[in-house]
Each structure stands twice: as C-alpha cells, then as structure tokens.
Amino acid sequence: MLDILQKLGHRGLSRLAAFGRAGQILVQSLVARPQPLVMLPLVMRQIYFVGVLSLVIIVVSGAFIGMVLGLQGYTILVDYGSEQAVGQMVALSLVRELAPVVAALLFAGRAGSALTAEIGLMKATEQLASLEMIGVDPLRRIIAPRLWAGFISMPLLAVIFAVVGVWGGSLVAVDWLGIYEGSFWANMQQSVDFQDDVMNGIIKAVCFGIVVTWIAVFEGYDCIPTSEGISQATTRTVVYSSLAVLGLDFILTAVMFGEL
Amino acid sequence: MKPENDCIIDIRDLTFYRGTRAIFDRVNIRVPRGKVTAIMGPSGTGKTTLLKLIGGQLHPEQGQILLDGMDIPSLGRRELFEARERMGMLFQSGALFTDMSVFENVAFPLRVHTDLPDDMVRDIVLMKLQAVGLRGARDLMPSELSGGMARRVALARAIALDPDIVMYDEPFTGQDPIAMGVLVNLIRRLNQALGHTSIIVSHDIKETLGIADYIYLLSDARVIAQGTPEELANVESEQVRQFMQGLPDGPVPFHFRAPDLVQDLLEGH
Numbered sequence: 001m002l003d004i005l006q007k008l009g010h011r012g013l014s015r016l017a018a019f020g021r022a023g024q025i026l027v028q029s030l031v032a033r034p035q036p037l038v039m040l041p042l043v044m045r046q047i048y049f050v051g052v053l054s055l056v057i058i059v060v061s062g063a064f065i066g067m068v069l070g071l072q073g074y075t076i077l078v079d080y081g082s083e084q085a086v087g088q089m090v091a092l093s094l095v096r097e098l099a100p101v102v103a104a105l106l107f108a109g110r111a112g113s114a115l116t117a118e119i120g121l122m123k124a125t126e127q128l129a130s131l132e133m134i135g136v137d138p139l140r141r142i143i144a145p146r147l148w149a150g151f152i153s154m155p156l157l158a159v160i161f162a163v164v165g166v167w168g169g170s171l172v173a174v175d176w177l178g179i180y181e182g183s184f185w186a187n188m189q190q191s192v193d194f195q196d197d198v199m200n201g202i203i204k205a206v207c208f209g210i211v212v213t214w215i216a217v218f219e220g221y222d223c224i225p226t227s228e229g230i231s232q233a234t235t236r237t238v239v240y241s242s243l244a245v246l247g248l249d250f251i252l253t254a255v256m257f258g259e260l
Numbered sequence: 261m262k263p264e265n266d267c268i269i270d271i272r273d274l275t276f277y278r279g280t281r282a283i284f285d286r287v288n289i290r291v292p293r294g295k296v297t298a299i300m301g302p303s304g305t306g307k308t309t310l311l312k313l314i315g316g317q318l319h320p321e322q323g324q325i326l327l328d329g330m331d332i333p334s335l336g337r338r339e340l341f342e343a344r345e346r347m348g349m350l351f352q353s354g355a356l357f358t359d360m361s362v363f364e365n366v367a368f369p370l371r372v373h374t375d376l377p378d379d380m381v382r383d384i385v386l387m388k389l390q391a392v393g394l395r396g397a398r399d400l401m402p403s404e405l406s407g408g409m410a411r412r413v414a415l416a417r418a419i420a421l422d423p424d425i426v427m428y429d430e431p432f433t434g435q436d437p438i439a440m441g442v443l444v445n446l447i448r449r450l451n452q453a454l455g456h457t458s459i460i461v462s463h464d465i466k467e468t469l470g471i472a473d474y475i476y477l478l479s480d481a482r483v484i485a486q487g488t489p490e491e492l493a494n495v496e497s498e499q500v501r502q503f504m505q506g507l508p509d510g511p512v513p514f515h516f517r518a519p520d521l522v523q524d525l526l527e528g529h
Contacts, residue, residue: 126351130357130414132317132341133347134344134368134417135369136372
C-alpha cells in the first residue's frame, strides 16, 4: 500500500516538475528583447512547415466533414420538413465546434508530431548543444519561432477548415440533394453570429494552437535523446495534445455557450 | 612544462554527481594557455561531462571553473552565452545543422555574432574551410558528407570566431586511419597557427600523446595522473600503466561486478 502511495506521489511530483519545466521553456522562449529582423524569417519558414504543409490534410478533411454534415443534416431534417436549415446546421457545427477541434487534432497529428520529432532529433544529434556552445540560445533560435508559427498557423487552419467544410456541405446539400440555394445561404447568414459564433470559434482555435504547439515543442525539447525517447515523446505529443484539446473544448464551450 | 604558470582554465575542487554516483570528486585541473591539453581516461569517467561543465551546460555540485578568473557556474544566462563566444567546441557527432549547407554551417556563428558584410563573411568562411581542406565542399549538405568530412566542417565552424579555447570531444572516435591522421595534423597545426588553447577529450592514446603538451588522466572520479606525455609514460602506477598500454585486465577489471560464475550457473538448475 505504502509502495503504491510512494509511486503515485513520485509520479505526481515528476509530472508537476515537467509542468514547471514546460512553463519555464514557454516564458524563456517568448519573453525576450524583440528582434524582428532575426525572428521574422525564422517564423515565416516555420509557418511554411507547420502551416502550409498542413493545408492538404486540413482542406481534404474539411471538405469531407462538411459533406458528411450536409448529408447527415439533410437525412435528419427532411423528416421534419426542415431541410432548408441544413446550411445553418452545417455552419454552426463547423464554426463553433468541428473546425477548431478537428483542425487542432489534425494539427497535433501532422505538425505537432513533426515538431517533437524534429526538436528531439536536434537534441539527439547535439545540434541544440552546439547552438548553446556557439553562444546562441536554442530557446530563442529554435523553440520561439516554432511556437509563434504554431500560434499563428492553427487559427488560420481552423478558419480554412470551416470555409472548406461549408463549401463541402453546400456541394452535397445544394448541388446533389437539391436544396434551394437561396435558403441554404440565407438561413446560414441569419443564424451565424459573427461575435458569438465565429469569434468564439476563433478564440477556441487560438487556445488549441497555443496548447498543441506548447506540448509539441516541450516534448521535443525535454525528450530523452535516443531513438526510443524520441518515439515516446512523439506519441506523448499526439496523445496529450488530443486530450488537452478535447478537455479544453468542453471548458471553453461551457464558458462561451453554457451560460457559466 | 608546468601548467600553473599561465592557465586559461582553472578548475578547483570540482564535484559533480549523476544521481548518487560521483563523476568528479574534488578534482583540480589547470589548462595552460596556448597549449594542447588532453583529458584522458577509460569510457564513463566523465570526460565529456567535464567539457559540458566547462561550457556551462552542466552545473557542478561544488567547486569553481574559472575561465580567466570568471567562474562559469555562477554566471547568469546572458553572461554565460557571452563567455561561450570565447569557446569553440567540436562535438563527437559533429553536430552540424542538418538544414544548412557546409558554407552556411561555418558562416552561422559569424552571422549571429558579428555585423560583418556578406562578402567578408564569405572570405572568412572560405579561409576556414581551406584550413580544413574542404573549400570545395562548401555547397554540400551535411547528409552528403562522410564522418571525417563532417568533423572537419564542424572544426571549421568551431574556429569561425577565432575562439580562445577549442574543446574537442573524442575527435578521433570512429574515424578511418586517413581521416584520423588528417584530424591529428589539423588540431596541432590550427593550435599553432591560431594560437588558441586546445582541450582534447579522448581515449585514443597514440594519437592524443602525439599532439598533447600536457595530459590529465581521469579515473574513479579523480585525477589519477598528470604530466607531459613523457612523464606519463614513466608513471609506475598499475592503473595508469593499464590504461596507457591498453591492457585488458588490471585495476580496471575486464568483468563487470557479478556473483561467482559457478554459483551463477548452478542457480539456473
């Protein structure tokens, strides 16, 4: 019994210490004298790697999810003679929930895991140590641009996901199932509020972007620099990020829409 | 030669633990300025750890590491990064930046620490690459280099800012005889030509003895012998002789700690 308690305590303490280290890395990376001339090209390069290269998976998934929503919405609403409300259903589902959440899950799988593996490999091949010895802070040079790139890319990817999803929904509902185009878009326009729905969705995407990128770079920077260590860290990034996104989504939804 | 005349690095009472295991127990090492100092010893004695301690990448439990009187472990983050500009380090793996060409790798320290115009950076990089014989490889990527070439590029990068100290972590490990000969020559020649201080961590006895001015031999968390290569060759200690002559058994046993063989075998039945 005491052994179990001791193990639990030890595990709890090590998790707490890891959380402290993660906070330290975040602060040391981001809080520093601004050097826009140095930082901008590095951030742009990382936006290409984490954002632009994630576009294909985001666009394809967004289109399919929009199409499925259109199809499912139609089959349910047609029983009540409300199939004209498909546009509203597709848009609200995407903007409020699915775009930020699914985009964040895909972002964690595509970009987050790549960030962890890249940073972990840089650690294993002593590139981070050699940066330190050259007199360059790896937190500023390697971690900070990746953090900013994730923070910027993720909300943009969520917006693209939502736009493509709405297009996918209209493709199925209007072009295939024959719902009147005017009511599809008019219902959507009437029911989707910019402040309550679009902005809240973007706020969610910003929060998810911060959490996923933070977890990804921390796991890479803190990993055991062996092939096994990097593989475990990459797995942890995807698992922790996904759980954090889903948990955080509930909290944010409760705050935004649950009248808490 | 006595190292205490003019030393650039003075390590006093250094104590460092990994978990409960003492890697260094009140170790004193003085590195003479402008000379080649070798830190030798069997694997696992903390030679690379010592370089990391000098570079401020690790913090000792106790003791001082003085770089020209400045205590490295007590420096703040910014002062430490400034102090590191005076050091160059050749990592065992080379540690080249894999997303940059050979030229960009060598130019990197110059670009981040100086405001030199591009044409001057180019001249310096080409001179450093010429010094290591790889001017023609400037456009190659690290993945296109052999192990020996990668280490020479890393050496060119380590000396790009003309540091006061260059630290070599196992520079000869895993090199073919030609690459090893090239590296031995380079380290000696660069040390003389550029006038910096070299610290070599190695267990390649023949190569290191050939270029070192002064040697510290580490074992069991302490310095077991020190002196010039000639002095070390004549040390009577069995432990020193075992290492210097590469004897498979002696004070450092061939077998890892284990119970009696017969008893161990019988236990299985």
